[in-house]
Amino acid sequence: MAVDGVLICNPGSVGAPCYRDRSTTPHIMEAGSPLVRYAIVERRSTGWTAETNGGPYDNEIAARQAEGFGFPAFAHAARTGRIPPG
Secondary structure (H helix, E strand, O other): OEEOOEEOOOOOOOOOOEEEEOOOOOEEEEOOOOOEEEEEEEEEOOEEEEEEEEEOOOHHHHHHHHHHOOOHHHHHHHHHOOOOOO
């Protein structure tokens, strides 16, 4: 997405497909999927382009590690790409 000539591209994150930000402007970001996300950004003669991509990874390992360390909310996020309800 381009806003006032600035390219904005946030494809997500491996292992953190969602988060809750309680800073000055509180917000929640949810990918809605545990897929790995990445973007390929290119500058062309006609301007910037961004291609977003997703693919599987063994997110169950990340979820089990989170549970083992006592972080069930992170485990839920790794499995679903969403903030746990409640």
